[in-house]
Amino acid sequence: MKKHVVFFEVVGGTDKGPDGHRADTMPMVKSLEARGWTAEVIFYSDEKKDEIFEQVAKSADAYVSRINPGNLKSEAIYFQMLRDLCEHGVKGMPHPEAMIGYGAKDALVKLRETALVPEDTYAYYDIDSFKENFPKVLKNGERVLKQNRGSTGEGIWRVQLISEIGDASEVPLTATVRCTEAKDNHVEEHDLEAFMTFCEQYIVGENGMLVDMPFLPRIKEGEIRLLMLNKTPVNVVHKKPADSADAFSATLFSGAQYRYDEPEDWADLVHSFMSTLPMITERLGGYDLPLIWTADFILDTDENGNDTYILGEMNCSCVGFTSQLSLSENVADEIISILTQTETVEQ
Ligand SMILES: Nc1ncnc2c1ncn2[C@@H]1O[C@H](COP(=O)(O)OP(=O)(O)OP(=O)(O)O)[C@@H](O)[C@H]1O
Ligand SMILES: [Mg+2]
Incomplete structure (x- = not known):
């Protein structure tokens, strides 16, 4: 093992700080370094993709994609480079197909036969x-x-x-x-x-x-976002829409109120979601769970009057954790754990 990880970023976009990086990138680099690994940030561009491929294929065990696809001219060329890297044995965090599969809104339809999604979706x-x-x-x-x-x-x-x-x-x-x-x-x-x-x-x-x-009318009670590091829930954001008749949005801009909870505060949801992870992975193409991703839930009531949690969407292309930068330590542990487990299995 090379004990080296590459973080992909792109120049520009509203997610960058004064040093040109996303605020949560360098903390992850430093947390890996504190564990005796090396890490570097590479700014991706279509023009440099061949050069980048050569360098990463040679030097890194894994890449972590920290690019908002909206900041790219063409996501297809970037995703193809990621695909080539994965085929070459570099661990994709995440694999481009996982990014596409989890992030697309029709992931819901692929999970329709499960209790996570209403049948008439x-x-x-x-x-x-x-x-x-x-x-x-x-x-x-x-x-x-x-x-x-x-x-x-x-x-x-x-x-x-x-x-x-x-x-x-x-x-x-x-x-x-x-x-x-x-x-x-x-x-x-x-x-x-x-x-x-x-x-x-x-x-x-x-x-x-x-x-x-x-x-789902119980959106009034809030949307529950689980922040996941691979298969581990690390925090919960409870987003309550503004209190007016038609309001249903959980976005900050629309006036929703955010509260930060622990996964233990939502034990039922966490427990039932964990048990569905193998099935979700399978239905979304069999790729590994993303490194940093979110799943959003809305409460519903089943025919017996019990609470159920409906999946509203998942995000995984570039989930930020700027408001809780200490999570970079957990991310570094997760990256190392994934890479060392893979190695043990392959030996
Ligand atoms: N089935 C539903 N019933 C009630 N409210 C819903 C439903 N689906 C979505 N919403 C509300 O609409 C909001 C936006 O929907 P969604 O999160 O799917 O879209 P988005 O634009 O991709 O948001 P994001 O920026 O979080 O990716 C949700 O945060 C939630 O408040
Ligand atoms: Mg959303």
């Missing part, structure tokens, strides 16, 4: 299937539509039917819907046809898709 990859299905499911109750490409609530819409539609088998295109965007909880009313036409932009183009899931 759908993904639309083309406009026709959206037009075909959405008016039917909206008839059964409020929905949340999620675009894949945004973040911080952009293009995430709560959709409520306002018009009386009698016993029609689907919501007519002329019916009025009340639409609230999670970005800022602002409300717009449209006829269904106009709103659905507006949503077509989310389906077309690279990585375009819309996920359609039931609106």
Whole structure:
């Protein structure tokens, strides 16, 4: 083993401090060094990808990706380099396919047969299937539509039917819907046809898709974010949406209140989620769990009146821990533990 780890960053983007790094990068480098390892940061660019590949393939046991894909010109070229590195035996933290699989909104649909996701959750990859299905499911109750490409609530819409539609088998295109965007909880009313036409932009183009899931009214009690280091939950953020009628967003910008809890405070959730990890890994392609990732949950009630936790989304491409930099110590321990275990298995 080389006992050397490379952190990939990219120049620019709003996540950088005065030294040009993400605030949580150098703490991880230092924590590895404190354990007798070496680590370096490489700034990725498409132009230098061959050179970077050679260097990392030769020198490192693992890479840790700390690039927000939104800060790249083309994520496809970067992901291909990561794929090549993994094939060459460098441990991907995470593997690019895991980044794609866990991070995409349709991960929910891949987990639909489990208790984590309501059965009537759908993904639309083309406009026709959206037009075909959405008016039917909206008839059964409020929905949340999620675009894949945004973040911080952009293009995430709560959709409520306002018009009386009698016993029609689907919501007519002329019916009025009340639409609230999670970005800022602002409300717009449209006829269904106009709103659905507006949503077509989310389906077309690279990585375009819309996920359609039931609106979970207990979002009022908060969204529960588990921060995971590989298979270990390390902290919980409880995000309570602003207290107004249509508000459903857990983003800070929309006025949600954040509280930091310990995993022990959410023992039921943690326990049941841990037991589903092997199944999640399998359904999302069999890649190792990401190094640093999050899973967000919303409370629901099952048919026996018991609390259940519904998965709202997962993030893993570049989860930050700037507000708790001491976690770099846990991250370093986790990296070393993953690499030394892999080595033992391979011997
Ligand atoms: N099914 C649902 N029922 C009720 N509220 C929901 C539902 N799905 C999402 N929300 C609310 O909408 C917010 C935004 O949704 P989501 O987190 O999926 O989108 P995002 O834009 O990718 O956010 P992030 O920036 O966290 O990645 C959530 O934080 C939650 O408050
Ligand atoms: Mg979210």
